[in-house]
Amino acid sequence: MQQQAYPIRPGRPGPTPTDPSATVLATPALHLLGGIWIASCPTCGYQLTTARTQSRCERRAARRLCPVCHLDGRP
Numbered sequence: 001m002q003q004q005a006y007p008i009r010p011g012r013p014g015p016t017p018t019d020p021s022a023t024v025l026a027t028p029a030l031h032l033l034g035g036i037w038i039a040s041c042p043t044c045g046y047q048l049t050t051a052r053t054q055s056r057c058e059r060r061a062a063r064r065l066c067p068v069c070h071l072d073g074r075p
Contacts, residue, residue: 028061030054041066 028039028048039048039061048064051057 028058028064030057030061039064041069044068 026042029042029045031038031040032054036050036052037054037057038050039057040046041048044066046066046068048066049057049060051060
């Protein structure tokens with residue numbers, strides 16, 4: 001059985017460490033667990049949202065701001 005990564009649609013690019021003026025948020029990490037897509041914060045791993053389809057999970061996660069990282073002052 002071959003191991004392959006799930007096909008992920010291109011998302012928003014994250015800020016580069018050399019660009020301090022970057023205000024674009026990083027793309028949430030997507031995982032498929034038991035037929036449910038889960039979007040989590042790429043920085044701390046906090047679960048942002050879940051959905052049955054990848055596109056819906058991406059849309060929901062794009063509207064969410066991580067409460068853990070946001071309290072620390074990170075984008």
